[in-house]
Amino acid sequence: MTERKANGLGQCRCSLRRAAYATGSSEPAAFLSGMPIRRAKFASYTLAGLLTAIGGLFLTFFTDTGEASLGSANSYTLFSIAAVVIGGVSLLGGKGSAIGAIFGAFAFRSIGDLLFVFNVDALWQPLFQGVILLLAVAIGACGLFRVRNRLEWFQ
Template structure:
């Protein structure tokens, strides 16, 4: 019984995000004109998975008590690059996918190296690198477009339905969690990332690989952002260097991380919670659509949700008497 209580307490944020998502999605499908159908779930899943991947990328860095404000621009850069490379023969498409993922990984690695070697604050570093990444994206795609022989069959496979029922995007998201997050969280580097977020100096004095943990968090964050950019290319069949989309997804990823129970002070939470937080945040937009809220009011409402999410994430500070209580 005590073990169950410990697990529930440890994963309280993830469970609350899951319950919030289920409640909001139930309201959404109940009020949707088409009701609860495979097509409705597929559309919602395709939109939600993009934000979920970016939220996972943000969570990686936030767990180390950092923040990545370039994650949206890596996402946009990889979308633009994918729109150029995902065409031709199957081997060319495969190389294109590898190139896109390698680009995201390299962008995250650059962020990590600057933070570690240059000893700069992550927020300052990623603002600067984000501008560079967007500049490259704009150079690649000054106008929205795609390659003439775009891999539509591959895109349909990732955004369609498995067995005519299960959204392939959700299966893809589950595979990413199992292949990327689960091994990382259970590895020495993953445990060191939690320790760094909880207390950087204590982790260093304990002999943990602090630098490698930070570098891995940023690099994997870039890889996950690249997966999101790749999925956006599959979803839209095109690439676009949209500054608004990059900024919005960066802000939404922070909201999703907090809604998923990941502490902005680091060392607490999980990428799985960030996934449910992202799905819950995306469900808010779907509800605004279903209830036909005036588009002029939608950004205001989402901004209020973002502010509330950040406030809830920081509320724990008002219940502690000293900083040691944060790690108890």
């Protein structure tokens, strides 16, 4: 049975979500803390598979083909990772939220639209997007320089 508590923001804090974050931070530590690791991994992979299937269906609807190696589909991998990083989700695991990833996707998409509005040549747009992604990763990595204790990475 999952423990549910509502905080002031109206969000639900359930033990499965905490177990998924803890497993992403450090699986041995989560195991030793008594977290339901197997259940958290199963739920995480199931949700990821479901959302990937929905994304594949949307891609099929927009491109009118089921070919996964379509030229424009290959760039979606970089864009999805970039959106997550810009949204504040740590690539090390255990930090970030889905809301941040969604806002990161909106921000990354807005950057591409602004480059189009400012009439930047199409050949230069990926360069500018890459520089912005590099800056986002660098800003996120700056927090690691301030860490005194290795356990503070995951807080």
